[in-house]
Amino acid sequence: MSETLPILYSFRRCPYAMRARLAIKEAGFSCELREIVLRDKAAELLEASPKGTVPVLVLPDQTIVEESLEIMAHVLRQHDSENWLARGQEDPVAMALISENDSSFKAHLDRAKYAERFKRKGEEVDPIKERASAMRFINKLDKILSKQDFLGGEQPHLADMAILPFVRQFAHIDIAWFRAQPVTHVISWLDAFLCSPRFKSIMTKYDKWQPEQPPILFP
Ligand SMILES: N[C@@H](CCC(=O)N[C@@H](CS)C(=O)NCC(=O)O)C(=O)O
Secondary structure (H helix, E strand, C coil), X not given: CHHHCCEEEECCCCHHHHHHHHHHHHHCCCEEXXXXXXXXXXXXXXXXXXXXXXXXXXXXXXXXXXXXXXXXXXXXXXXXXXXHHHHHHCCHHHHHHHHHHHHHHHHHXXXXXXXXXXXXXXXXXXXXXXXXXXXXXXXXXXXXXXXXXXXXXXXCCHHHHHHHXXXXXXXXXXXXXHHCCCCHHHHHHHHHHHHCHHHHHXXXXXXXXXXXXXXXXXX
């Protein structure tokens, strides 16, 4: 059975993999999920995608989709009842937010969260300054969310699902500090997401994938 199914290499806590799983779930796109441990990556993942990041989607014809946004687009093109993809792509503000999320926000987030790792590599990093820089993006989101429930307007679209997993990761660096910040609209938007059946459904815990195990079907 698994031979004919697409394969998703994923890692539960990775925000890029979360956005891919959110879109896969929304699209009802059936695949085999293979849980990867980043410090001990499966040879099959590296063979499919030598750059060694997750998520990676391997299609039955062996096409490799190895960027999270491309995985979202690929599966939503098959089925997208809430029109996440078209509504997102037709919204230049939303697309610019996704790109800012993936570039400067994620860079500040990583330096705030993993300052020691960057220092070991010889980079001067002040996690508090990085956190303040990351907050510029959060403030921008808060301003938008003060006028509408979602980045997509009255309903979520691609930008909400692409960005929420990263805001979650940032908030959890120090959740008490984050909750005390004057970004109430972002906090409500994040809380609603974290409590949603949608989020819960993509956060099932799996053991590290072993080649001999029976396939795990996702969603
Ligand atoms: N541009 C990639 C980035 C994916 C990425 O960096 N994923 C992280 C995990 S959250 C990863 O696999 N890092 C490789 C490693 O830590 O060895 C995408 O959008 O899919």
